[in-house]
Amino acid sequence: MLMCHVKGCATDNFPLRIEDAELEQVEVEFNEDFMRRMINKIEWGAFVQTAFALGVDQLPATVPENIDTEFLQRIHRVAMETKLKEGKMICNGCKHVYPVTDGIPNMLLQETEV
Amino acid sequence: MKSAADAKKLLNRSILIKEVIELRFHWRKYHTPYLKTSFKFNVTAFGSSLTIPQQVERIERFSFLPYDGDIDLKNPDVVFSLYEDYNDFPNQGLPVPDAPIRLFWGPFVAESSRALIQQYDLKKRGYLGTTSMDAELSLIMSNVALARPGSLVLDPFVGTGSFLVTSSHFGAYTIGSDIDGRQIRGKGNGKSIESNAKQYSLEDRILGTVVCDIAHHPWRDCELWDAIVCDPPYGVRAGAKKIAVNPKAPPKTSIYNRDGGYKLPQCVPYELDDVMADLISFAAKFLVPGGRLVYWLPTLTDSYSPKDVPRHKRLRLLDNCEQSFNKWARRMIIMEKLKADEPDLDLDALLIEIEKGMQTKVALDEKDMKVQGDGLVTLIDNPAHAGFRKGYFKE
Ligand SMILES: C[S@@+](CC[C@H](N)C(=O)[O-])C[C@H]1O[C@@H](n2cnc3c(N)ncnc32)[C@H](O)[C@@H]1O
Numbered sequence A: 001m002l003m004c005h006v007k008g009c010a011t012d013n014f015p016l017r018i019e020d021a022e023l024e025q026v027e028v029e030f031n032e033d034f035m036r037r038m039i040n041k042i043e044w045g046a047f048v049q050t051a052f053a054l055g056v057d058q059l060p061a062t063v064p065e066n067i068d069t070e071f072l073q074r075i076h077r078v079a080m081e082t083k084l085k086e087g088k089m090i091c092n093g094c095k096h097v098y099p100v101t102d103g104i105p106n107m108l109l110q111e112t113e114v
Numbered sequence B: 001m002k003s004a005a006d007a008k009k010l011l012n013r014s015i016l017i018k019e020v021i022e023l024r025f026h027w028r029k030y031h032t033p034y035l036k037t038s039f040k041f042n043v044t045a046f047g048s049s050l051t052i053p054q055q056v057e058r059i060e061r062f063s064f065l066p067y068d069g070d071i072d073l074k075n076p077d078v079v080f081s082l083y084e085d086y087n088d089f090p091n092q093g094l095p096v097p098d099a100p101i102r103l104f105w106g107p108f109v110a111e112s113s114r115a116l117i118q119q120y121d122l123k124k125r126g127y128l129g130t131t132s133m134d135a136e137l138s139l140i141m142s143n144v145a146l147a148r149p150g151s152l153v154l155d156p157f158v159g160t161g162s163f164l165v166t167s168s169h170f171g172a173y174t175i176g177s178d179i180d181g182r183q184i185r186g187k188g189n190g191k192s193i194e195s196n197a198k199q200y201s202l203e204d205r206i207l208g209t210v211v212c213d214i215a216h217h218p219w220r221d222c223e224l225w226d227a228i229v230c231d232p233p234y235g236v237r238a239g240a241k242k243i244a245v246n247p248k249a250p251p252k253t254s255i256y257n258r259d260g261g262y263k264l265p266q267c268v269p270y271e272l273d274d275v276m277a278d279l280i281s282f283a284a285k286f287l288v289p290g291g292r293l294v295y296w297l298p299t300l301t302d303s304y305s306p307k308d309v310p311r312h313k314r315l316r317l318l319d320n321c322e323q324s325f326n327k328w329a330r331r332m333i334i335m336e337k338l339k340a341d342e343p344d345l346d347l348d349a350l351l352i353e354i355e356k357g358m359q360t361k362v363a364l365d366e367k368d369m370k371v372q373g374d375g376l377v378t379l380i381d382n383p384a385h386a387g388f389r390k391g392y393f394k395e
């Protein structure tokens, strides 16, 4: 859901590419209705690409026709329970590096970038 | 309320009500179900207090009731609540009256969630900051924001995360962001937003935090949030700031620290009217249709006018509720984003004034307001809170 917001950076600014990732599996309450709503909001291609690059899950290239609970639980595991603990999120457009430490992404820009 | 079940359901989400009792007016009726049941009495006074002997004396006045059941203080079949209302005369500078002005008596039906105020009391919270929000107000705000299971709530000025805790208590997934990462992480002594989440066993709903400036934020365009709940920086204790080249600071030779990390960006003061305008525009864009924005607007009592409250064509003002500190006040503002198929609010609807739930009059004048491209409507002349910091320190 995060994208590069450096001023003037408008192409290739989403999704951010993740490097040096250290992932953590956390437990998050499952809510089927919420997941169903989220699937429509997620940029599916970007989501699949990121999950694959991180080696978390190999998801279908398009959202399946019939979404059952099991599929929603799978998405829940990837989207809600896989946390980027340490690493870098890099903009493919302008190469800005957003560091993640202790699971907290630092999305601050430099004063010259706003 | 139609039934005891309704009362219980409602009170489960109520912070300000104490309890519901059934009022029994017909003396013949109040006997019947309780002739053989075990019972106890609770005596409460509003606006005064009663000693134990006084309470006992009150209870004994009811000895004429033909109740043969046992008195059971631990597990009674029924609890009778007696309320004595002494009004709040002391707050009006008057003495407490000798006798209550009203009495209520009846069998207890349901208790509210007031106990949550104790459960989330700041005194018992591990990680706190100078501007952590009081538990009662946080609970009320999360409540009116309709935080509930399956909803996603954002606090873009998260600080120590008071609203994450209370919104997640009501079942919501929560995310917070703040320009100051030290607020989120704490001082490295193991106390942080994360440790608060653990303390209340809410880690499975408090999803995480992000360091970012609301004026230059990274959220992808999308109606994502079911609610936004926050206490924007007023600049009384710590001034609001936003990222920008600071003409007073020397330009950096490098943006990196020696350890390879980024230096903090330069910042400039972030005027309160800009903070509020950015917040409202953000909410109008990123809330889901029907989603709510609940925030505090600080005001100076002398110069406040209802015109100061920023409006938006896509946000309906639901309430404006003042908490007064005499010379200044803050107002809890509740707004709801229109449904996708609702037309933009017209000027009549936009300029309506609401005070503590009462829609009083159309107080504003179109000529005073400027409408911005995205639908934000603000006062042409600076609203009074624009000078809040200056005005506050002048006192
Ligand atoms: C009144 S405090 C909020 C306190 C919070 N409700 C709590 O319970 O701890 C305001 C917060 O806004 C943050 N802030 C100031 N300017 C900001 C900006 N431009 N963007 C995001 N956060 C900002 C401050 O760092 C501060 O933590």
Ligand SMILES: [Zn+2]
Residues within 6 Å of the ligand: A004, A005, A006, A009, A013, A091, A092, A093, A094, A095, A096
């Ligand atoms: Zn970029």
